[in-house]
Amino acid sequence: MATMKQVAEKARVSTTTVSHVINNTRVVSEDARERVLAVIQELRYIPSAVARSLKNDRTHTLGMMIPNNSNPYFAEIIQGIEDASFKLGYNIILCNSYDDPKKQAAYIRVLMEKRIDGLILVSSGSDEELTQLLADEGIPKVLVDREVSGVVADFIEADHEQGGYEATRYLIGLGHKHIACVAGPDILLPSGDRVTGYRRALQEAGLEFKSEYLIHADFTSQGGFNAFQQLLALQQRPTAIFASNDLMAIGGIRAANEAGIRIPEALSVIGYDDIALASFSTPPLTTIAQPKQAIGNLTAQILVNRIVDPEAPLRREMLKSSLVIRQSTSKPEA
Template identity: 45%
Template sequence: MVTIKDVAKAAGVSVATVSHVVNGTRFVSEDTKGKVLAAMQDLSYKPNAVARSLRRKESKIVGLVLPDNTNPYFAEIAWSIEYASRNQGYSVILCNSDGDVHKESSYIDVLIEKQVDGVILVAAGDSSANFLKLQERNIPTVMVDRDSPSVNTDSVQIDNAIYGEMATSHLIKKGHTKIACITGPRDVTPSFDRVDGYKKALKLSNIEIRENYIVRGDFKPHGGYLAACKLLDYDDPPSAIFACNDLMAYGVIHAAAERNVRVPDDLSIVGFDDIYLSTYNNPPLTTIKQPRLAMGDEAVNALVLRMKTPDRPARSILLHAELVERASTKQLTNQSKKN
């Protein structure tokens, strides 16, 4: 292995001079710097990044912990965070928690060991203990898409209750009163916030809330499929379903096709996220479009600001979403209402 001593010998300078060139800690003449850089290139010498970070007290690396990097929604957020971080001079270590707070905790231990400058966290569930672990080590942290009620930190998300209400109101405006809701995991804040919005829309329109029309899902296609199978096999099935994310909505469409239930003629469906596949689905999915790229960009900006001013008050950044109407919803006809 090539060492700093080998570089110093090849360049004809002291070890201290090589260190100053590598770390930029003292002025070195252009002639001497050129000799050192040439020796480093000839010997293929790469400085130890961890050792440099200890000297500089920064690693120029941030950690990103996601619950499911196979979900296109989180993949787009990750892309945005990586792009924005690179523009700010940071590299990103990506960790996938699989929605498991214990796995999330082990990855946070790894990021602490790597001495990252900060962490962007999409919480797996109640991640307050994991956040406190980062806080105890003074590692700046920003939560994205979700929050943890007992945690006081910067966060970037949308108001999920408002947009859950918007999704449901769209179906009500189409004439539906038998509207079901497929939720996400129990302890994930967007899941129960969107259900709260669903219930509020029904109450405002004086529509009965049927508890058997609210079925637990898991934010994955198969979870949506199983929940839809249950709903569509009722003696009195819903005429519309609000799935709390797009992937579960795909599962609903599959369950409907198995039962020869036509979408949107027999069943209207609204999703949530507007991942890029939703445009190409058959039929294209009506959904709530989340600002995924802006979410990643704002998260990086918030983290960098937190690194520079660690004592500033925590901020909750709420971004705007919108309803995108496509072919999976349809006005309910009088004949359909009778059926």
């Protein structure tokens, strides 16, 4: 790999001049600049991002921590953030905590060592170490979807309570009175908010909340499969189920198929997120679409603004979700 010294020797200039050309830190004659750029191209010289950051205190790199990249929802959020960041001149280093707060804290230390300019965090829950680490570090940060107690930062979320309410209200509007909810882990705020919306819609319609109709599972197809099996074994089986994410809904549809329960005729199913896979399930899934592209764009913009102006007022943004009607829901059978 070529070095800055080799570039300087071949271009017949000092290493200082090469540095000024790369970093735009001082005016260099047009002739010298052209020679340096030509040699850089010829030798395929790649400047050290760390060395440059020591000089100008910027690496133009953002760290991003997510709970689980096997969940298509997070994969689609990453794509939105990465696209927007690239347009703003920033690269992304991605870390995956696999829903482990300890691993999350360890990875954040690694990202700090890489001299990232800012951090995007979709939390896997918090522990004392994580809270202390984020509170101590003055690095610009944006929390997405999930707040971390004790950490003051810009925060972007979708309105999960409204989404849960809209999903349940739609099922009630179709005529369903026996509506169950397969919720996410009860330690996560978005899960709790979606359940709050579900219960609010039931209460408004004068329908009784039944504790056996609420099951918490992890945000996976297997979690949904197991939860639906439990619900479909009840003596008074629900006629509709609101699943707190599309993966759980898709796993649940398989459980219903194995039990010989036809969807949507005998059971309506509505999901949450509108991942790309939702329109290809059998039947195509009615769901609450999260504004993933808008979340991605806004996250990148807010973080870059925070890097440029650390003293700007903190921002809290709540984006609206929307109902997408497909073929997994219908009126209940007479």
